[in-house]
Amino acid sequence: MAKLIINENKKLGKINAEIYGHFAEHLGRCIYEGLYVGEDSEIPNVNGMRKDVVDALKELKIPVLRWPGGCFADEYHWRDGIGPKESRKKMINTHWGGVLEDNSFGTHEFMELCEQLGCKAYVNGNVGSGTVREMSEWIEYMTFDGVSPMADLRRENGREKPWKVDYFGVGNENWGCGGNMTPEYYGNLYRRYQTYVRNYDSKNPISKICCGSNSDDYHWTEQVLSTAHDHLPEHLHGLMDGLSLHYYVTPGGWEHKGSSTQFEEDEWFLTLDKAWKMEELVTKHGAIMDNYDPDKKIGMMVDEWGCWFDVEPGTNPGFLYQQNTMRDAMTACITLNIFNKHCDRVKMANIAQMVNVLQSVILTEGAKMLLTPTYYIFRMYKYHQNAQLLESFLETEEIGTEEHKIPNLTESVSIDTEGSIHITLGNASVTEAKEIEILFAERKAAEINAGILTGRMNSHNTFEEPENIKEKPFENWTVTENGSIRLTIPACAVIHMEVKA
Ligand code: AHR
Numbered sequence: 355m356a357k358l359i360i361n362e363n364k365k366l367g368k369i370n371a372e373i374y375g376h377f378a379e380h381l382g383r384c385i386y387e388g389l390y391v392g393e394d395s396e397i398p399n400v401n402g403m404r405k406d407v408v409d410a411l412k413e414l415k416i417p418v419l420r421w422p423g424g425c426f427a428d429e430y431h432w433r434d435g436i437g438p439k440e441s442r443k444k445m446i447n448t449h450w451g452g453v454l455e456d457n458s459f460g461t462h463e464f465m466e467l468c469e470q471l472g473c474k475a476y477v478n479g480n481v482g483s484g485t486v487r488e489m490s491e492w493i494e495y496m497t498f499d500g501v502s503p504m505a506d507l508r509r510e511n512g513r514e515k516p517w518k519v520d521y522f523g524v525g526n527e528n529w530g531c532g533g534n535m536t537p538e539y540y541g542n543l544y545r546r547y548q549t550y551v552r553n554y555d556s557k558n559p560i561s562k563i564c565c566g567s568n569s570d571d572y573h574w575t576e577q578v579l580s581t582a583h584d585h586l587p588e589h590l591h592g593l594m595d596g597l598s599l600h601y602y603v604t605p606g607g608w609e610h611k612g613s614s615t616q617f618e619e620d621e622w623f624l625t626l627d628k629a630w631k632m633e634e635l636v637t638k639h640g641a642i643m644d645n646y647d648p649d650k651k652i653g654m655m656v657d658e659w660g661c662w663f664d665v666e667p668g669t670n671p672g673f674l675y676q677q678n679t680m681r682d683a684m685t686a687c688i689t690l691n692i693f694n695k696h697c698d699r700v701k702m703a704n705i706a707q708m709v710n711v712l713q714s715v716i717l718t719e720g721a722k723m724l725l726t727p728t729y730y731i732f733r734m735y736k737y738h739q740n741a742q743l744l745e746s747f748l749e750t751e752e753i754g755t756e757e758h759k760i761p762n763l764t765e766s767v768s769i770d771t772e773g774s775i776h777i778t779l780g781n782a783s784v785t786e787a788k789e790i791e792i793l794f795a796e797r798k799a800a801e802i803n804a805g806i807l808t809g810r811m812n813s814h815n816t817f818e819e820p821e822n823i824k825e826k827p828f829e830n831w832t833v834t835e836n837g838s839i840r841l842t843i844p845a846c847a848v849i850h851m852e853v854k855a
Contacts, residue, residue: 355789355840356749360767362775363795364745369768370653371417371739372474372702373693374732377658379424380459381450381711382673388709388718389467390459397721401466402459406723407709407716408470414715414732415739418474418520420657420704421464425449425531427523428482432492435460436511449531451672461496465517474520476657476704481525481540481547481565482533490550493522498554516555521702523563523657524548527600529574532565537574540565541581548593561595563655567639569601570631575639579646596655596701597643601635602662602712603628603685614663614676615812619784620755622681622811625661626782627758629685632659632692640699653701656693660706660713661685674711678726679814680823680846682713683807686731687764687780687848690738694766694778697743705732717815724820730807734825734850737776741768744775753783763788763843773855781843784811789842791834794853798837801854804828808847 378384391397391404398405422430426449434443435457442457461477468475477496479489494504497516505516524547526532528540535543544564553559564582567574575597583594605625606612612621636654643652661682662674669675686705693700705728709716715729743766750761765779775797781788792799806828813823828849831841843849 355791356763358749358765358777358779358790358792359747359795360775360777360792361745361795362769362797365742365769366745367698367743369694369697369738369741369743370701373690373697373700374414374416374736374739375418375420375476375657375702375704376416376708376715377420377424377704377706378708379711380422380426380430380447380455381424381707382670382675383710383718384707385459388716390463392458400470402463403467403470407718410716410723410725410729411471411708414729415736416471416473417739418476418702418704419468419471419708420476420478420521420523423478423526424658425527427478427526428480428484428528428532430480431484431488432461432495436462436507450674451670462511462513475517476521476523477519478523478526479547479551481528481543482531486547486550489547490552493519493551493560494554497560518555518558519560521561521563521596522551523565523598524551525565527568528565529568529571537577538581541578544578544582545593562593563596563598563657564594566598566655567600570635570638572638572642575642579642583646583652594652596653598655598657599635599639600658601632601656602658602660602706604662611663614661614666615679615814617681617812619811620758622784623754623758623760625681626684626688626760627754629688630760632689636692636696636700640696643699650699654699656700656703658706659689659703662712676712677814678713678717678728679812680727680809681811683727683731683848684780684782684846686713686728687778688782690731690735691764691766691778691780694738694743694768719817722817724815724817725824726815727807727809727813727823730823730825731848734805734807734848735778737770737850737852738766738768738778741770741776743768762786763790775853777851777853778848779843779851780848781845783845785845787842787844789840792839792841794837797853799833799839799853800837802831802833802839802851804831804849804851806844806847806849808844811846
């Protein structure tokens with residue numbers, strides 16, 4: 355029997371709610387159809403936002419939403435997306451499928467969506483093809499309360515009060531689709547552009563996010579930090595609140611990523627091995643950040659992460675529409691446990707993407723909607739938001755193939771303000787259930803609530819069978835005389851357990 359030891363006396367830091375953030379880009383059917391259908395749609399909506407999707411998302415307690423991209427951000431000109439819809443400029447979304455973008459979803463609609471979801475707004479600015487003036491005027495438009503050309507324009511467009519912009523990204527993937535820049539060049543541009551991201555509301559300063567690395571490009575991290583952060587006078591150190599990191603799990607590499615649903619056990623382990631790489635990335639980028647920022651004032655913002663497979667057969671290759679199985683759920687389980695355990699440095703993360711694109715929590719087909727296995731992971735993990743990470747040790751064994759070995763079990767543990775302990779635990783074996791004893795340093799377990807997500811490794815929900823995989827109550831546990839918990843976690847399963855104070 356494996357042991358999980360929990361030391362509720364050792365709190366290791368706050369798990370920022372924003373680790374459970376999401377990302378919605380103007381890409382495929384994420385914004386249009388997935389989230390926004392317009393007020394005149396037959397699909398029930400509130401001010402154009404689909405009601406079924408927003409209601410389901412609310413269950414996840416979405417903390418923050420990143421928009422408008424992605425690669426789209428560095429081609430987006432915000433003025434095209436304001437004012438009367440009939441006169442908004444139309445453009446071709448060259449990056450994603452070459453389809454017509456009518457800009458009917460713009461700044462006002464994004465802020466409306468955030469209001470409906472009750473989440474923070476993370477707006478990503480355009481450095482690649484935009485000007486400093488364009489960026490600075492967008493900030494003025496969104497956040498200035500006084501009399502000014504941009505604030506007046508906002509009022510003309512029907513919004514009297516400014517919005518709160520919680521996070522602002524100064525460019526996206528500027529090493530690639532955001533301008534193919536060198537880190538030194540981008541680092542200097544970052545210094546310049548961020549200067550004009552003004553804090554008009556000093557009580558609600560905007561957190562500025564600098565474009566970080568792609569996967570294990572440690573050189574980028576080093577050079578950007580040395581250019582944009584080091585050698586600055588102390589009073590300028592606040593010019594960077596976050597440094598992003600993007601990492602996608604692509605089992606077959608970028609050319610042939612692999613099917614989202616048709617895979618064998620070796621590909622399951624290959625994928626999960628790649629998911630575990632996040633541990634190394636956070637540790638190594640974190641070590642570089644420690645050299646420049648030992649007090650950990652700059653958050654690591656993993657603002658794009660998730661599985662990236664081949665698109666579903668017959669769908670537009672530029673739309674990145676893929677199915678979502680228990681493999682995605684296990685990837686999310688591993689990744690979110692890693693983020694929790696690194697909450698001293700990881701301050702935000704945004705799964706890519708919210709609806710109908712890559713590792714989505716929701717898929718739609720016209721008026722129909724389904725919740726993916728990844729949705730349930732976010733619902734089970736939401737209790738970690740703003741809780742305190744607890745010290746925990748879990749006995750694991752190596753499983754997998756010759757080339758791809760991973761720990762059979764993964765966990766993270768937190769304590770909320772009511773004193774309830776939340777354990778999220780995954781078993782990555784596809785064949786072996788595992789008995790586990792959970793021991794507490796102090797607590798004797800009594801009142802317990804638990805849920806489980808389990809199935810075969812490629813089980814998923816379809817529009818014909820939308821409830822094939824869903825979270826169910828988990829009751830396969832007992833409390834021993836000394837207050838420890840014994841449970842059997844089935845193969846290919848994720849559990850959330852709440853142990854009340
Ligand atoms: O999420 C899809 C794309 O992946 C984003 O637009 C880009 O930033 C990344 O390469």
